[in-house]
Amino acid sequence: MSTVSSPRPYREAFESFWHPVAFSHELKERPLPFQLLGTDGVVWRTGSGVAATQRYCAHRGADLCHGQPSAEGLRCGFHGWTYGGDGRCVKVPSQPNAPIPGKARLASYACAERYGLVWVCLASQPAAPLPEWPELEDGSLATVPLPRLDWDVSAGRMLEIVLDVAHLSWVHDGTFGNPEQQEVPAYDVERRPGGLRAQIQYPALSPSIGGMAPRVDRTTLTYDVTLPFTVRLAFKPTLFYTHTVYAAASPVSEEKMQCFYFASYHPRIRNFGDMFVKSELAILEQDRRIAEGQRPKAHPLDFAGEVHVRADRLPIEYRRAVAALRLGQPMDAPDTE
Known part of the structure; x- marks a missing residue:
């Protein structure tokens, strides 16, 4: 671009x-x-x-x-x-x-x-509807919020780190990242009206608890992006219920955001709320340290100052879509390399 x-x-x-x-x-x-x-x-x-x-x-x-x-x-x-x-x-x-x-x-x-x-x-007429998350409205799932996240980073940067598959094994060592899984297999990104969708499998590594060895679980991660700054990320372990996190980054300014972050889960998962808040705050603190150190602080509109590879495909497609909005173009407009 x-x-x-x-x-x-x-x-x-x-x-x-x-x-x-x-x-x-x-x-x-x-x-x-x-x-x-x-x-x-x-x-x-x-x-x-x-x-x-x-x-x-x-x-x-x-x-x-x-x-x-x-x-x-x-x-x-x-x-x-x-x-x-x-x-x-x-x-x-x-x-x-x-x-x-x-x-x-x-x-x-x-x-x-x-x-x-x-x-x-803030505008007189919304350009798009609210995200569609029907699973939150039928009463079948429980929810738990985190305290709101005040990060010194742009909303787009926040979304990019959530969507970044390649950082999981590096940044999240000790929480759920698996340092033995450094290669990112090829995956597809689907452009949808008003957003993006991608799905990958990741061998998440649970930390050692009570002297027990860490356990690897091939977790299916499904990313659903609603433009410009909202993502739903579903985690489906191999032998357990799905839980889903929702991150909505609210742009305070071009270089600062607040994120409203919460999860939905099956009520049969005992003590999920306490476990989620503790583990997710640790994971997000790992992300915050990286994101706040990135430059430029504003979300870039192109890739001129960076080098990207195929493993970065989801954040690449997300940035292209946001850049199109910034230019007043449809997000599926042809890219200029």
Whole structure:
């Protein structure tokens, strides 16, 4: 792919997609702040769902995170000005009989709650739907979240390291990586509407526990990417239930992200939640050290500064797809080598 001279600004390229800004369990009776693509916002619960607007009151710039949701909307804690979910001011208590100024309104954003996450789209019309994860909606699986991940790395870099098959045996030695499996067998990447899919088998190595020898299990890994920054990764051991991790990287800016990371699992897997949180935090810390050290910090649009091989095919296809979005092109546009 050739070097691009004029990609769209980062916010412009990704503001029309849905991005998570909070776990549902975090959003209770008080509003929560968020940062998304350089925008400071606030989310709160309404009588019928969730709403998102700019963070600061149009009156005197007070932080609406210190406000209070009410039946009428979000009430500012400074002077009581109240805003509906569409951002319009509906109440000025200091002069209740006077017309409300037309400029008394906040920027409002599309907001939705699904899969235990609160999602926001900064554009007036979303360019794509939310990811499709129907297995999370029929009640047959249990879920467990990690604490949100605040990494000093771009959202695209975060996704690339999750999708990188070749690093497993090197970076994850001591967690689940198998140092004896250095070669990456050939695998296919399928381009799908709005994303990518790939499947490989990996001989995962469990660490030694209680003096027992580590055990190798040929685990099937299935990657389903929803562009731009979300992946579902299913782990199917040979003789055990599948568990699936979901990583949704939310771009704070072009060089920083928060990731909302959780897993679904069969309820018959005993003590899975505790085991998952402990092991996955250790695995992700290994990834964080690598990702935060990569340069450039922003997600590259091409491959001019790097040398790639066939084993890198999934992150290569992912980068091509994201670069196409940045250029305003369909992700399956012909590549220019």
